[in-house]
Amino acid sequence: MARDCLAFKMHIQRRGVQLDTRCPICHRLDEDGGHCFLKCKLVKRCWSTLSLEPVRQQLLSKQSAWEVVTEILSLKEEARTKTVLFLWKWWTERNKINKGEKGQGVDDVAADVLNLLNDLSKSERKEPIRQTAGNARWKAPPPGQLMINSVQEMMQGSWGFTVRDYEGEVVPAGASRLGSIPDAITAEAAACAQALQAATDHGISRVQVEMDSTILQKAHVSPSMDLAACRMLIRDTRDLLNEHFVCSSVISIPRACNGIAHNLAKLAMCWDPGGRHVWALPEFVETLIARNVVEIMVPITGP
Template structure:
């Protein structure tokens, strides 16, 4: 529409008042014989500032009319603006006028499903743009007249369109597999259009739908980093990002449950052939002295090793959590573990391992040591966040460590009765 033609600022609106102009669509300002702007009509319709800007806008033939819902000066998408636009659309269609977008009930139904999804607004924006294939993917940019290499910036093998980037690229193939969504990926690949893909996502169960939404969002974020010249963070970073956000959703749901009810989260045994290492730190802010604790348990929930130790000078809580994880990993190396799952109740530990967020912080040396120990000593490894209720044993060991003699051996033998009770409670079947 003419009212949102000139992109001179965040509003994308010309300064010329509407008054009684009969023009409604941009195509009416284009000379049908030459295919270029009708300069005389533009200058007769708009004020000088707009009239000087409009002819500089590029034109691309063969494109149908469409309405654009642009963000405001703060970068937010106004729901009120969309409602006004849809109301005007529907009113125009009832009068028999032309409509620049789909006015069928399915359009509003899909938008309602996306808007009601329990995820970040940025994720909803990604879904909406994906629905109409509006992402600036390289194939889309070439279709709009941009001359560029259309190969995927991540795998450098095939043309980067929506199907390749979100579903077929090796990066995302690994992500879907590690998230346990291989079946869902094949379902989405079988859909005939981008809109059908989003419709299929919206029909999934809540947990699967959220995993898909987070995966699509983080995939797009990682792609944009590569486009800006940064290194691809890879499938592990995306998968962990999805799992961290899913855990956060679980915590939000459990927050509304009464304290007297049974725990909504329980410690889970690792898969066969794996050892789970739970780590935690505890310290007194007034003294700066604290302790670390870790417990190694096998697929049966049996204790392989329990350790604790004292930390004489705490820099910050993250430092203690990283020290606890390093001690736990070193204990796993000592007993010859091949496949390890490291759990901490600190989200920052997971972010430090899988992202560059703390690479230039005061704990950068600890982060580097943690990554090195993991990559050089295990066949497979994963670091994940767990709720505090799943990390009670490590927390008690850390409390013991803060009161222990620095000269004592870190391995705890025998294990105190109250800690054995917590271990047994973790392994007990859910009631």
């Protein structure tokens, strides 16, 4: 959504496809992102039913999809969660109607969103306390293996990775600025692919892989994303992992455990897109590594 690349009818027409560009829900005006999510007469009723009309008015003042998403992410937690659930639900209903299926009414859509919000709240209350940024730390691999950590910074359009041994020392590390990437999962997959390729170039074979994307972690150990837009990239990465590495595990970890790779990704923000940079580490990253090594040797406990 932030990249404004959803398959709205006006977008499809701009690619040279001749079609009826009217909104499949109201059949009145041309369908683009603003109309679909904010201006269609039925979507306006949904915003109002969910008590989100003030949010809709805020979003109407934005000039681009990127600004809309940034504004949504800046909302208070309850309004942000409800808005995201509603936009997902509305896009799902829009696609059903566009395929000729019968869609739900406004009240049913709103009820489903509230039920999802309620279920999410219950789930969060039942979940055990997860690691927080204050106590989450990178964990070393067993002796004889190397740990690959890769991340992407979607808002900045860059990625970074590290390959570290059981003592916490970095073997290679790298980063780069991404070109045009349609979504966060594709960017995460690209970062992982680049990290594996760098490990291959250095003759590394026995590894563990860590990433802070649960969706991508599942995609590398199952066919769960084989129908996604980035399926070919994920399949190629999975093949690379199976053919060139002895991989003991692919693990999903908290973002706080991937701090060094994130800092490398942020460093690449100012670079030109393309290419992969694998080099000696900047001084500030060496400081982070030294801190990690100390934490591994002497566990830090909270108050």
